[in-house]
Amino acid sequence: MKKESYPKKININDPLMSLTFVGSGFGESIIINLGGKLLSIVDCCKQVAETDIKYNFSNIFSQSIKISKNPYLGFLLLTHPHFDHFQSLHKLVEEYGNDFVKVCLFNGITEAELAEIYKEQSKKLNHSVSAYNQFKHYSKLLNSLDNNVENSRRRAVAEDSNIFTINVEDKNGKKYDFTIDAIAPSYKNSKKFLSQAKFHNFINLVQNDKKLEQLGNIISVVLLIRFGKTKILLGGDVTSKGWEEILLKKKDDLLDPILVKSSHHGSTEGNPEQLYNEMFSDNHSRKKCKVIIVPFYDKGLPSVKTINMFKKYSLTYELTSSLSQKKDKKISSRLQNVKNIKLVATSQNYYKTFIVDTENEFSNMTPSWALKEHL
Numbered sequence: 001m002k003k004e005s006y007p008k009k010i011n012i013n014d015p016l017m018s019l020t021f022v023g024s025g026f027g028e029s030i031i032i033n034l035g036g037k038l039l040s041i042v043d044c045c046k047q048v049a050e051t052d053i054k055y056n057f058s059n060i061f062s063q064s065i066k067i068s069k070n071p072y073l074g075f076l077l078l079t080h081p082h083f084d085h086f087q088s089l090h091k092l093v094e095e096y097g098n099d100f101v102k103v104c105l106f107n108g109i110t111e112a113e114l115a116e117i118y119k120e121q122s123k124k125l126n127h128s129v130s131a132y133n134q135f136k137h138y139s140k141l142l143n144s145l146d147n148n149v150e151n152s153r154r155r156a157v158a159e160d161s162n163i164f165t166i167n168v169e170d171k172n173g174k175k176y177d178f179t180i181d182a183i184a185p186s187y188k189n190s191k192k193f194l195s196q197a198k199f200h201n202f203i204n205l206v207q208n209d210k211k212l213e214q215l216g217n218i219i220s221v222v223l224l225i226r227f228g229k230t231k232i233l234l235g236g237d238v239t240s241k242g243w244e245e246i247l248l249k250k251k252d253d254l255l256d257p258i259l260v261k262s263s264h265h266g267s268t269e270g271n272p273e274q275l276y277n278e279m280f281s282d283n284h285s286r287k288k289c290k291v292i293i294v295p296f297y298d299k300g301l302p303s304v305k306t307i308n309m310f311k312k313y314s315l316t317y318e319l320t321s322s323l324s325q326k327k328d329k330k331i332s333s334r335l336q337n338v339k340n341i342k343l344v345a346t347s348q349n350y351y352k353t354f355i356v357d358t359e360n361e362f363s364n365m366t367p368s369w370a371l372k373e374h375l
């Protein structure tokens with residue numbers, strides 16, 4: 001593995017990028033692969049049984065590294081402090097922590113502050129098993145960060161953070177820009193979150209109190225990826241308060257993406273109609289775009305209302321799988337009740353890879369370095 005910092009310029013054979021969405025029905029992980037040369041990760045949920053190596057996310061990621069043949073590891077990002085996004089992140093940090101050029105956490109609450117809250121609350125945890133488990137995993141992540149990631153590699157990410165800017169040149173000498181920017185959380189929302197988090201305890205924040213749980217989502221990182229003319233939006237779990245700020249300040253950045261990772265597992269809070277209304281300049285760009293939904297079955301997500309809204313805007317959507325046939329069936333039948341909807345569930349797949357070119361189009365070519373969709 002290359003440990004030196006990433007070069008400002010990368011040569012690739014074919015001007016293609018892949019995005020692999022791994023869903024388990026209760027969380028998500030995303031692998032971004034630039035031309036087989038630069039690999040990054042956004043979030044990491046737990047897969048099914050950890051003993052089942054096939055479904056283990058770090059195994060899927062290792063496979064990506066192997067077929068990409070010694071790529072740079074760009075960044076590892078946790079979008080927000082919720083269970084379904086960090087449950088297995090500590091494992092990746094243990095394995096690759098110092099190989100990533102940057103390890104990024106959402107802005108709003110520092111590791112030290114979290115550790116402090118954890119220390120204060122640890123004695124009170126016994127009464128709530130699920131909250132305890134959530135916290136146990138978070139403290140594992142904090143320990144992994146301390147033990148495996150140099151301070152210089154850590155970043156707090158907020159609305160104006162540029163994570164990467166790289167010049168890319170293909171085999172024909174054509175040049176492209178590759179940038180990844182965070183467009184959320186806003187400093188305003190981060191501040192609000194922090195004051196609430198200090199006031200309440202972190203357990204309540206992530207687990208018990210509905211309102212506080214939502215507050216955890218308003219500090220979710222939203223990423224905008226640009227590769228040549230291609231635009232991709234990864235919505236994290238940000239909810240309407242976060243989108244409001246983005247629409248206020250960065251409306252132009254949102255225009256005409258080819259791929260959108262629907263925020264918050266397709267909830268109505270995470271997918272305000274105004275956002276999708278503003279996102280496309282015309283019907284053509286709207287029809288071209290694909291929305292990816294990583295469901296959260298136990299919370300009844302995605303919501304039927306959101307799916308109907310996608311239909312209204314002629315948006316094609318795809319669901320990642322829950323890895324459980326029973327749960328997949330349940331969601332399929334729930335969504336099939338939505339009028340005039342053709343369900344495009346990825347059913348049995350445990351991950352789904354999309355390949356895009358520099359012209360804001362999907363590519364039919366599957367390069368040797370991209371994970372092929374598992375069937």
Ligand SMILES: [Zn+2]
Pocket residue numbers: 027082084085237264265
């Ligand atoms: Zn989530």
